[in-house]
Amino acid sequence: MSDVHGELAALRDLVQNARSMPMSASAVINRQEVLDAIERLESAHSSSSSESRAVLADRDSVVAEGEQIAIEVVRQAELKRDELVSDSEVFRVATHEAKVLRETAEAEAAQLRRETDAYIEQRLANLEHSLGRVLTEVRRGIENLSGRSSFEGEGVASDDVLLTGPDAG
Secondary structure, eight states: OHHHHHHHHHHHHHHHTSEEOTTSSOEEOOHHHHHHHHHHHHHHHHHHHHHHHHHHHHHHHHHHHHHHHHHHHHHHHHHHHHHHHHHHHHHHHHHHHHHHHHHHHHHHHHHHHHHHHHHHHHHHHHHHHHHHHHHHHHHHHHHHHHHHHHHHHTTOOGGGOOOOSTTOO
């Protein structure tokens, strides 16, 4: 396209610098120079027209290729978006499941603690009851021994002492 502009500028320069006719607006121009300039202009125009047609023909394929690239970019962006949404959804679900598991574990631990405390309380109550019975037996034994000592002093034989409790018989 710049060849066409260059040839037009050269033709204009040829006309502007042509020898003027005295007392008129006419000029003397060398016919062959003007014809050569026109031929160069036609050639440049033909070349530019061919290039323009090639660009126009190529334009459709370039536009189609650009559209395909744009479609692929959009598809890739949508895939990435879906991946990110999926990742955040997975994270949200995992966080929720972890919370549920933690709450379940805490509830189970509290229940186990209550059951353990109840079991220990029951065992301690049984031990207290057993120790109470043993203490009662120990006191009776002490009383029997204290009583035997007083009987021996009065002339009662140790074989005559009354036995009480589970061993009496």
